[in-house]
Amino acid sequence: MTGAGGPVPGAARKGASPFLRLLAGLTFLLESSGKVIAVACLAFMFVALLTNVILRYAFDSGIPWAYEIHAVLLPWLVAGGLVIASARGRNIAITLLAEILQGRKRLVLQAIIQVTIIIIALGVLWSGQPILKASRFQTLSTLGIKQVWGYASLVYAFAAIALIAFADLVRVFRGIDVMDHDPENASLS
Amino acid sequence: MALAMIWVFMILLALAVPVAHAMLGGVGVALILDGKPLAVILQRLYTPTQSFPMLAIPFFILAGSLMMSGKFGVYLVNIARLLVGNFKGGLGQVSIIGSVMFGGVSGSAVADATALGNALIPVQLKEGYPKGFAAAINSASSTVSVLIPPSIPLILFGLVSNVSIVDLFVAGILPGLMLGIGMFAMVWWVAHRRNLPRAPLEGGFQAFKGQIFTAVPALLMPVFVIGTLRFGIATPTEVSVMAVAYALFVSGFVYRDLNARLIWAACVETAMMTGAVMFIIMASSTIQWLLTVERVPQTLAIWVTSSFSEPWMIILAMNIVMLVVGAFLDLPAAVLLLGPLFVTVGQAIGLDLVQLGLMMVVNLSIGLYTPPVGTTLFISAAIARTGIGEVVKSLMPFYFVALIVLLLISYVPALTIY
């Protein structure tokens, strides 16, 4: 009944083997990195855009790069937020089947889900190499930053997603239910 | 290969794989079967993050979150009680009026369902409201938020259709009020049948007088948002940034209940919601690529216009498709998936795109409280601690109201185009 984030109560209940504690620490670390990255990007864009609006209306001059900064920072905000959501098990899913299944079958289903997530995340990373290579050639015009710095956010996000799913998978094998049932936590619309 | 994609997507979805991952799985399999480069997935995932107007989403979420984390929520409920508490089923009415007012601050129905649900459902249960009915009011009325501007689904539709977000926002007000009034009538009717109690504000206007001026700045937020947009003072993205500044100012200097911990929590919550919403948007963008390459929109448009002779039949068909899709998919995801297809169809039959956008959002917001996947439905049922079946039974009158409004929006252009 617990989300995967933070100090995992399930792990504690199970006597918290050092390995499980290590995995809980990994998930916690990833979630924290997501928070720091996302909040920093959000705050920076807020200040830059607000300053630009004020300058434009009050002094008829803006910050030219204010219109381009999101090209690098929005992907990182999204990536950070996505890592937080994954660590807390709050990506939106249709959990009907998981609700019906009980006991061992339920754990088997969770194992299948985590394996699928790992395959998809690694697949995206592996198949995306040509695009990453291409993005090294492109420079944002007013910022002078290479596009690849923006794409790097997706590498971070999907690597973290795969790691988090791996940690959850190990927990499932130890008999821990990793699904979050609270729909309020899965808010989206 | 679009069919292979849909099958894999549905199977993964049924297995409870998260929606965005399921989309990527479906697209991946289709690309492999089609012999197309998988590299497109990473590239299309990146695309939505490059859109400047998309920035309005995190900032509108943040503004609403900052407002609601402080005293504003309490004032909001008090004002609503003062206005409609004297009716039978007063607390139910408060929920609807609250959603209309809350809608002016927030662009998200889920934020509304969470904030007002937690404040009102427990009290309603104490006053003897049936659990299912309390949850039903909350899950249905919270969708008014996505019609009263600002609205995240309307921003998304504007982005996929190239329609002015300002026009969409302005056109959303009337349908939002229609839904609110319709639901108001339904609660009144049910309250009389079940003899539900009134819920006037204790001490009445006298008790509230002292609070009214402190509540005004928060209530001015919708006026501020619509005003700046309508009179072209700023663009939607700029307004979203200024809304955050305004929320910080009001809670910091007027309510004085702002602190670093609250700001940090609001930012983390915003980041997580942005991540979850954007991930689905990004995954839909890979699906759109596949559909475009296979010319599905054009094929669909030709098929629809050749198999239905009359525009009204096509509009009906679009609505039925949306009701089905909306039952399964979340609102933003459904807008992004169906938007590009329906814009092509809409243009083919000369349907105004602003009207189409409102039709889509009114329709798909019904999906928020229909099973099997309904976010506000799940949230409200969880707060009321009751089963989905119970809530759905009590939702019947609300479905009826929403369908009437949908019908009017679909066939009376004057309601959305001025």
Add this chain to the structure above:
Amino acid sequence: EEVIFAHGANAGNPRFVAAEKWAELFSACTDGKDTVNVAPSATMGNDVEMLTSATGGVIQVTANSQGAMSQIVPEIGLLGLPFLFKDLPTAWKVLDGDVGAMLDKRAQDSGLKILGFWDNGIRNVTHVSKFVSEPADIKGMKIRTPPDQMTVDIFEALGAAPAPLAWSELPTALQSGVFDGQENPLTNIYSAKLHEITPYVTMTGHKYESTPVVAGLSWWQGLDEKTQGCAIEATKEAGKLQRQMSLEGDETLRPKMEAEGAKFAEADKKAYQEATASVYEKYAKQYPDLVEALKKAAAE
């Protein structure tokens, strides 16, 4: 084999028509061995994204923009030096010659192959309340530009206050009075109805823009010689049609816009040329040979 040809123009735009023509010519030239799937209206992403896609092998060919290309090959941005070409045919002559070949070579270092150059027209200034026939008229004007360094440089040299803004935000920003005007080719102005907000159109023609037709290098290198020839030939032939339409476009658009309330005036190009000479000096420091070669080729 299926070739995806992507571009950002909508139906009715010369680029849209030319892309259809390219598909027809290429397919016929390869005896139907290769079919072309044309993806218009930026359905494959915006110009920058289409270039990433082409380099990464996701799409094969794109009719792109000078601005996006100059993020990869900065030298392409020099084609937009102020008042460089006296008319469109001069620009075409330069692009089809040595300069074009040199740019292609530079593009190949970054994983792209330039098949040829189509047109995107010459840019003109629109203002909300007056004409800007003389450089003095433009002093202090708050003008929206695309996020393109060359354009910003030109208007800074003229003493205006240029600020880059996303295209999607432009109509609202103009309406709000944040800007006095903007600059674009007539086709863009007409299609976005910008002349309804800024009816004073001055035919400054300050900057030329091409539409580079670009293929992914890895796809290109995998083609046999005959197919490569087909791609080049199709680009050239469709380009003739596109350039013709582009040339006629300005002439037919003007009366249409006038009928909708726009007012037109000519600009004192000589004075403008002198006022923007400093832009040449700036870029000549960075690319001395190329700027010289461009000036010479354009003068011939």
